[in-house]
Amino acid sequence: ILVETRFPEDNSVVGGGVGVISLHRPKALNALCDALFDDLIHAVRAFDGDDDIGCIVITGSGKAFAAGADISEMSKREFADVYKKNMFSQWADITKVSKPIIAAINGFALGGGCELAMMCDILLAGSKAQFGQPEINLGVIPGAGGTQRLIRAVGKSKAMEMCLTGNRISAQEALDIGLVSKVIETEFLLEEAVKMGFSIADKGSVSVRMCKEAVNAAEEMTLAEGLRFERRLFHALFATKDQKEVELKGVRLKISKVPEV
Ligand code: CO8
Secondary structure (H helix, E strand, O other), X not given: OEEEEEOOOOOOOOOOXXXXXXXXXXXXXXXXOHHHHHHHHHHHHHHHOOOOEEEEEEEOEOOEEEOOEOHHHHOOOOHHHHHHOOOOHHHHHHHHOOOOEEEEEOOEEEOHHHHHHHHOOEEEEEOOOEEEOHHHHHOOOOOOOHHHHHHHHHOHHHHHHHHHHOOOEEXXXXXXXXXXXXXXXXXXXXXXXXXXXXXXXXXXXXXXXXXXXXXXXXXXXXXXXXXXXXXXXXXXXXXXXXXXXXXXXXXXXXXXXXXXX
């Protein structure tokens, strides 16, 4: 992976930076071998704990975001081995990060690559991106959330079609079915993702984290539970300094971002 930090030109906001992680394993189209995924989780956790950073961007390189889990690494594994190691369970660590993660999907996002994208909070597709869950072609099924997150994102029929046929869809189709929120010309994708990251990092860091927590909770809770959870977080934000300054001045002063509580 390649890791870099970006800051807005007017760098007046504490925590206003964006942490960019680029998957870079060109010989295997960024296939997510164990070592690459370990590096990715390590980098994501480091940005989550970095007070200069308010938002994280994960992107790929070349023609791939990630072409899946590493097929060659897995081809000889046996049931007892993958079961005992609970293979892929550590991938969920990406979803435990409290700061928002934007996936800037530049190219192939297949199998584990599509699942990694769906673990992120906002999905932006480059115009040449392609999405798919081709595991069925290998005699298995998605194992890192493909069957579960895809149906929540695009509904049953499309999720079934993608998982059962293994067919790929284009960036435009991914936009049409609601899998991604924007399609951006590939050459501008990362810049646009970082710009969006700045606009998120510019907000109060506690409210941003709680907002992410509340939206993600919707996938786990009933409507009644979710509404109650949302309201409690909403109430809690009245204890933050950001909220007080908005109330007093009408406009939040950028410098008010820290300390918040
Ligand atoms: N794992 C390991 N290596 C890969 C992977 C992968 N997922 N994808 C591509 N590569 C490698 C290729 O083997 C090739 O290596 P080499 O040059 O040494 O032969 C190199 O990347 C370039 O790939 P191609 O030459 O195939 O490039 P193309 O532009 O012709 O095609 C594709 C690009 C369409 C993306 C094609 O590479 C492809 O179909 N890749 C596999 C995609 C896929 O099936 N992904 C799902 C993986 S499965 C998964 O994520 C979880 C379940 C795993 C179960 C495994 C059971 C064995």
